[in-house]
Amino acid sequence: MKNNVLVLSAGRRVSLVRAFKKAIEDLSIEGDVFGSDIRPNMSAACNILNKSFELPHVLKDEYIDELKTLCIKESIKLVVPTIDTELLKLAKYKLEFKDLGITLVVSNSELVISCRDKRLTHDLFYQIGFPVPVTYPLENIKFPCFSKPISGSLSQNIRILQSQGELDTWGISKSEMMYMEIISNEEFDEYTVDVYYTQQSELICMVPRQRVEVRGGEISKGRTNKKLINLLKESMSKLETAFGCLTLQVFKSKTTDQIYGIEINPRFGGGFPLSNAAGAKYPEFLLREVFLDQKLSYTDDWEDQLVMLRYDAEVLISNG
Structure with missing residues (x-):
């Protein structure tokens, strides 16, 4: 029986589905990679795969x-979510699917909930001994401050607020936002860290990549950097119930440690192709664990200071 992989909400994630296809080929696994989307015919990633499927909205x-x-009919044994709204629902049914x-x-679910609510994420950081910026209660905000949604993604509705008046005239619900001290881009660099955890929540690999330039909330220019590993590894090793690729967002001082x-996003991030190209082949890790029942060991065997410069490309569909 085949061991097929399904990438949910495949959308534009061409590099990710190609990484899974290469992993299947390199490991000589009898299987294929499929994609799903609400409109698979309009998904670039779905259109480069042999099979793709339409699924309803996750809600x-x-x-x-x-x-x-779908999984039973198509012999799909591994399902990879890619967007935040899928995570909690899938987490609730994780054991039910495992039985199949x-x-x-x-x-x-507990970790997904903590990652989705940014206030709970800060509590989680405290629990694992990870420093966080100062956050302000709504009744005692110190201006200027940085504001972002309690639950959000792709940098939507983030803003630097200069005064109470600016907050009062902003057409959003104040209680749905989080307020914190400003971390200066002149003093700090921003990094995303792709962290891999086994099914037993053991940390196996982590790839810090500097967000040199960002477009639409996703990295467009980045650089891997091994120097951050020693600053992150101890705390992130304490994260419980994690599985697969998690993306950690951090700020690192330009002059000190x-x-x-x-934030922590418990899924593959948009910039993962850089980590994969550097040699941190998380799709292969997943297949080794799930399909080949192999035990993984910690590794830093990936290329340091590798630069990624992303660009737009096209998938053309005749009579589409």
């Missing part, structure tokens, strides 16, 4: 049943 009641039916021989690459944790 629809029928989503889990249709996903389960299907592995959902998602951390447990001061570091601040900002």
Whole structure:
């Protein structure tokens, strides 16, 4: 029986699905990579795959049943989510799918909830001994401050607020936002760290990559940097119930070892192709664990100071 992989909400993640296809080929696994989307015919990633499938929106009641039916019918044994809204629902059904021989690459519900609510993320950072910026309660904000949604992604609705008046005239719900001290871009560099955890939540690899330039909330120019590993490894090794690729957002001082944790997204991030190209082949890690039942060991065997310069490319579909 084949061991197929399904990448959910494949969208534009051409590099990610290609990484899974290469991992299957390199490991000589009998299987293929499939994609799903609400409109797979309009998904670049779905259109480079042999098979793709339409699934309803993840918040629809029928989503889990249709996903389960699809996995059984197509011999899909590994399901990889790619967007935040999928994570909590999949985490709730993780054991149910496991009983069917299907592995959902998602951390447990408790961790997903803590990562989705940025206030709980800060509590989580405290628990694992990771420094965070000072946060302000709504009734005692110190201006200027940095504001971001409690639950959000792709840098939407983030803003530097100069005064109470500016906050009062901003057309958003104040209680849905988080307020914190400003971390200066002149003093700090921003990094995303791709961290891999086994099914037993053992930290196996971490790749810090500097966000040299960002577009639409995703890295467009980046550089790997091994120097941060020693500043991160001890705290991140304490993270419980994690599985697969998690993306950690941090700020690192340009002149000292001061570091601040900002967010944790428990899924593959948009900039993962840089880590994969550097040699941190997390799709292969997943296949070795799940399909080949291999035990993984910690590794830093990836290329330091590798630069990624992203650009737009096209997928053309005749009679599309």
